Amino acid sequence: MAQTNILLETGTNELEIIEFYIDEATEPGAKPYRAHYGVNVAKVLEIIRLPKVTGMPQTPHPCVIGTFNLRSRVIPLIDLSLWLGKPMARDANTKVIVSEFNKVINAFMVSGVTRIHRLSWAEVEPPSGYVASFAANNFTGVVKFSDRIVLLLDMEQIIWDLNPTLAMKTQREQAEASIPEPDRSAYKTLVVDDSNSIRRLIASYLEKDGFEVMQDINGQNAWERLLAWKEEVVKGGRALTDNVNLVVTDIEMPSMDGHTLCKNIKDDPVLKGLPVVLFSSLINDQLYHKGLSVGADDQVTKPEVGTLAERARKLIEERR
Numbered sequence: 001m002a003q004t005n006i007l008l009e010t011g012t013n014e015l016e017i018i019e020f021y022i023d024e025a026t027e028p029g030a031k032p033y034r035a036h037y038g039v040n041v042a043k044v045l046e047i048i049r050l051p052k053v054t055g056m057p058q059t060p061h062p063c064v065i066g067t068f069n070l071r072s073r074v075i076p077l078i079d080l081s082l083w084l085g086k087p088m089a090r091d092a093n094t095k096v097i098v099s100e101f102n103k104v105i106n107a108f109m110v111s112g113v114t115r116i117h118r119l120s121w122a123e124v125e126p127p128s129g130y131v132a133s134f135a136a137n138n139f140t141g142v143v144k145f146s147d148r149i150v151l152l153l154d155m156e157q158i159i160w161d162l163n164p165t166l167a168m169k170t171q172r173e174q175a176e177a178s179i180p181e182p183d184r185s186a187y188k189t190l191v192v193d194d195s196n197s198i199r200r201l202i203a204s205y206l207e208k209d210g211f212e213v214m215q216d217i218n219g220q221n222a223w224e225r226l227l228a229w230k231e232e233v234v235k236g237g238r239a240l241t242d243n244v245n246l247v248v249t250d251i252e253m254p255s256m257d258g259h260t261l262c263k264n265i266k267d268d269p270v271l272k273g274l275p276v277v278l279f280s281s282l283i284n285d286q287l288y289h290k291g292l293s294v295g296a297d298d299q300v301t302k303p304e305v306g307t308l309a310e311r312a313r314k315l316i317e318e319r320r
Contacts, residue, residue: 013260016041023111025089036150043101050094060162080108101281124254141254187211192222192249209309219256230270245316251280266295275315
């Protein structure tokens, strides 16, 4: 799949999503119900027709219907409709979305693909109300068009639920060596991620290594908190490090993404010295340059979570 211009821009708080749909199987002769979904273009390698699928003797979930060969790669195929509990009928139009994130390739079977939308993260709303109860951990946001609602699929969470070792390595690479409790406040870190489970995981890792952790659910909330701390600095009441020593942020988030949050910090004369670590499944060879262009001090892929505490501590110590 050809990269689009958005992949070359940074700090614009914009994204591109591929919209696809699932036609839920209904009674014979009845018109199927069509549900609309989306996924970040940056996670999509290509879209193909349904290939020949080879069954697997054992699968982690019935939605993993087998594997197929794509240019000498054996790729697992997930029937997204089965995962969502809304079985679809396969036909000649059935498509497969081949994705890559956290340096792992997977594929998702859907009824069809419609188009690409260019949006601002400000247009992406967190799931709420009925959508939140239905979405659970499957979706990261909602985009409302005049005639339909598009749910943004959390592919990463699905893969993590199917096989945690594929999405996040949970073993720590270094022995436990916590900083003495009196020094904990010297490592005050703001963790920003819209996924409750991943945010708690990051906080748990850092707290075990002696960090004092605060949490926000998206870049906009974090930015408002940072502006309040900046105001205290400007008024002469406190140093910035009295409140925070480091920011660890996801990239994909409703309201304000991590690249924009990082750019805002680095463009601000008071906040620019605050180290920022981008922590995301989107960090790969092609997109690493985006983080560099917005001034990120380090970029950590989610499978490298075991290295996060040591790298964060190094950045804080360099600023002392």
